[in-house]
Amino acid sequence: MSQGEQVGPLDEAVGYVLKRAATALRTAMDAALRPLDLTVPQYSCLEVLSQQPGLSNAELARAVFVTRQSMNLVLRGLQDRGLITRPATAPHGRALPTELTPAGRHQLKAASTAVRAVEARMLTPFTKSQQTRLLNDLLACVGALD
Numbered sequence: 001m002s003q004g005e006q007v008g009p010l011d012e013a014v015g016y017v018l019k020r021a022a023t024a025l026r027t028a029m030d031a032a033l034r035p036l037d038l039t040v041p042q043y044s045c046l047e048v049l050s051q052q053p054g055l056s057n058a059e060l061a062r063a064v065f066v067t068r069q070s071m072n073l074v075l076r077g078l079q080d081r082g083l084i085t086r087p088a089t090a091p092h093g094r095a096l097p098t099e100l101t102p103a104g105r106h107q108l109k110a111a112s113t114a115v116r117a118v119e120a121r122m123l124t125p126f127t128k129s130q131q132t133r134l135l136n137d138l139l140a141c142v143g144a145l146d
Contacts, residue, residue, distance in 0.1 A: 018141075025122060032114040036107065041066050041074050043115065046083065046100060046108040054097035083107055 010016045029040050038046075044064040049055065055063065061071035075098060078084045083104035087097070100108065123131050 021122075025118070028118045028122070029115055032118050033111055036111050036114065038107070038111055039074075041070065042078055043108075043111045045071070045074050045078060046104055046111065049084065049098055049100050050105065050108055053099045056097065060098065078104070 007013045007016070026040060029043070033040065033043050041064055045060055048060060048063045052059075052063070057071050057075065058068055060075070061068045064071065064074070066074065075084065075086065079086060081103075082101055084098050085101055086099075123134075126134060
């Protein structure tokens with residue numbers, strides 16, 4: 001697109017449709033997680049910690065796509081509910097490594113099931129090979145912009 005050229009019809013603009021898809025996914029995830037008393041950032045935090053235990057606040061914030069300040073609130077809420085543990089003092093440096101508790105693993109199992117159902121619903125129009133292609137195409141988009 002040259003300078004001054006308009007985007008054109010929004011329903012044909014990849015970036016706009018991608019944002020609509022992300023918003024629709026987030027809305028559906030919010031609805032699926034609400035009965036579990038979890039937000040999308042809280043769920044994402046639990047999911048990341050299950051795969052990478054011991055991450056610091058800053059590492060979690062980057063992985064969950066929130067600010068460090070927002071991650072502090074997410075972690076405090078999860079810790080108050082007994083879903084994660086963090087040491088009172090850092091074992092080295094300033095980072096407080098975070099881990100799931102047994103209650104956190106139990107809550108994550110229910111949340112993951114709910115989120116997988118949302119993703120499955122989103123992908124129903126696609127065959128397995130189309131789903132793989134979509135994933136690879138989205139990864140290529142990320143790679144082109146990184």
